Amino acid sequence: MSNLTFQTIRKSFGANVALHGLDLAVGQGELVSLLGPSGCGKTTALRIAAGFETADSGAVLVGGTDISRMPPHKRNMGMVFQSYSLFPNLDVTANVEYGLRTRKVDRASARTRVADMLELVQLTAHATKYPHQLSGGQQQRVALARALAIQPSVLLLDEPLSALDAKVRASLRDEIRRIQTEVGITTLFVTHDQEEALAISDRVGVMSQGNLEQLGTPTEVYRNPSSAFVARFIGSMNELPATVLDGHTVRVHDVPVHVTRGTQLAADSQATLLVRPEDTHFVTNGEAGLAGHVVGQTFQGVSTTVSVRLKALDALITVHEVGSVEGRLEPGDEVKVTLDGRHAVVEAVG
C-alpha cells in the first residue's frame, strides 16, 4: 500500500505552469527524492503535500484518504525546511515539544517523547540551548526531531541540507537516512543535488519543467536514464556528434557504436550520443578507436579523470581511469578511445 500519493496534480502560478499533472506514489516507509533544477516543480509538489499550496486539480492521498482539502495544521505531516525554521524564542526542548503541545499531549509523555527525539538526533546535551546557540547542522537536526516528535504519517524534507557546508551536509545526509530507516517513516525528499538524491533514496524522481521525467532506483536513473535530460542532469556525460546507422547502431566519426537501448531515429539522421566517462575507454591494443591527445588529468585518489581532445571531431571528452595514470599518460600523448554503448543515450539534433 502506498502511503503518499499524488494523483494527476496540476498547479499554475499565473501563466507559469509548475506541475503538469504529477502522478507519484510513495510506498510505506519508502524514501523518494524529487530531484531537479530550480523551478522544476519539486518544491511546489512538496508544498502541496504539506497543504501550503492548493493544487488546481488532482488529489493528494495519505493512506488512501484524500487530504486535498485539509488545512496544513490538520495533516499530521512532519516537515524540515531549507532555511532555519526553529522558533527563535523557544529553546531546543520547547521547539521539539511544540507540535506535542498543539496536540494537547500531556506534559509527562511529551517530555519523554522530547527526550527520545533528542537522543535520536544525538542532541540530548543541547536540550536547554536556544537556536542561535546552535550550528546550522545542529539546528537542522533539532528541526528533524521536532518534525518526528509528532509521529507524522509522512516526513517532508525541503532541501534540508542546502544551507549547510559540504562536510556537515554529507554527515547529516547519512544521519537522515539512518533515522528514516530506524523510524520507518514514509519520506518525500526534495533536492537539487543529484549526489544527495542518489545516496539516500529508495527511488529518485527526476523532474523537469513540471514533469516527472523518470522515477526509478538510484541505479536505474543513473544507468538507464529515460531521456537526454535525465542523463545530463545525473552524473556527467560525454556528448559526441553521431550518425544513426540503424535502430541499434550509430557511427561516431568512423567508429560504429552499439547502443543497447536502441534509438527511434531514422537511419542517416544526425544525432548526439551521450556516453558516461566511465563507459569511455582507452584502446590498449591496435583496435579501432577515435584518435586524440591527452589535454589534462585530475587525480582523485580512487580514479583519475583524463581530458582528451578528439582529432577528427574537435570535441573534448573525459575518461575515468581507475587509480593513477602517472607515468602512463602525459598531456600531449596520442591516444585512442572507444565508446561502450551499453548505457548510452541517443538524442536527435535540433
Place this chain on the structure above:
Amino acid sequence: MSQVGRHRFARLGPNLVLIGAAIFFIAPILSTARQALQKVPMPLFTWGTLFDKWSLAGLTAVFDEDLFWPALWLTLKLAIATVLITLTLLVPTALYVHLRLPRARPLVEFLTVLPYVVPPIALAAGVAAFYRANARWLFSSQWALVPFYVIMALPFTYRSIDAGLNAIDVRTLVDASRNLGAGWLTTLRRVLLPNLASSILSASFLTTTVVLGEFTIAVTLNKQTFPVFSFQYFGRNPQGGIALALLTLLGTTALLAVLSLLTRTKAQRAARQKIRMAAAPLPIP
C-alpha cells in the same frame, strides 16, 4: 610634523563637530533648566544672577493647577487607545502584506508615510468637516482624536513592525508552526508575537510620544489634552510653562531609556543570530 602631532590634528575636525553639536543640543536645555528652576524675573537672567534663588518650586507648581491632572489623564487615555487600535490594525496588516502580498509592500510603505507629508492642519480641517456632517457624536467626544493619532503615528509604527517582520523569516516560521498542528491564533500567540515583542514595544512607545506631543489637531478640535494645557499654561505663567516643558522632556527621555533597556537584550540576541545566519553558506537556489 611628528606622528603624534598629525594624529592630534586629524582628530581636531571630528572633535570640533562633536563640540558644536553638543552646544547646539545642550545649551537650550541648560537655559530651559535655568529659566525653570531659578526664581528670577525674566529680564534679570544675566551672568550676574547665575547663582541666585535656585529652587524646585517652579517644577512642582504645575501639579497644583486644576486642569493639569485631567489633561494629563486624557492624553494618557488617548495614548493607550491609540496604541491598542494601532496594534490591532497594523500587526495583522503587516503580516498579511508580508505573507500574501509581498509585491504590495512598496505601495503600503508609501501609503504609511503619507501622513508625514500631509500637514496636520489640513488633516484636521478636512476630517473635522467630515465628522461634523457624518459623525457628530464622535466629533464631540474626547475620543475623536484617536483616529487622527493612529494615522499620524503610522509612519513610525508601520516601519517599526515591518522591520520586526523583516528580522525574522516569517513565512518559514508560520509554515513550521502550522505544519506542527498550530492554527493561526496559536501561531500568532506562541511564535509571532514573542518574536515581534521588541518591535511592538517600540511601535507603542513611538505612538505614545506622538500623542504626548500633538498640538495642532487637539487645539483645532478644542480638546483639553496635555500639549494644549501646556500651551495655555505657558500663556498664563511663562516660567511655569518652561518648567513643564523641562518636565515633559525629562519624562519622554525616561520613556526612551526604559524602551532601550527593555529591548536591548532581545535586539542583541537577534543581532547575534543574524551574524550567524550571514556566516552560513548561501543556499543554492
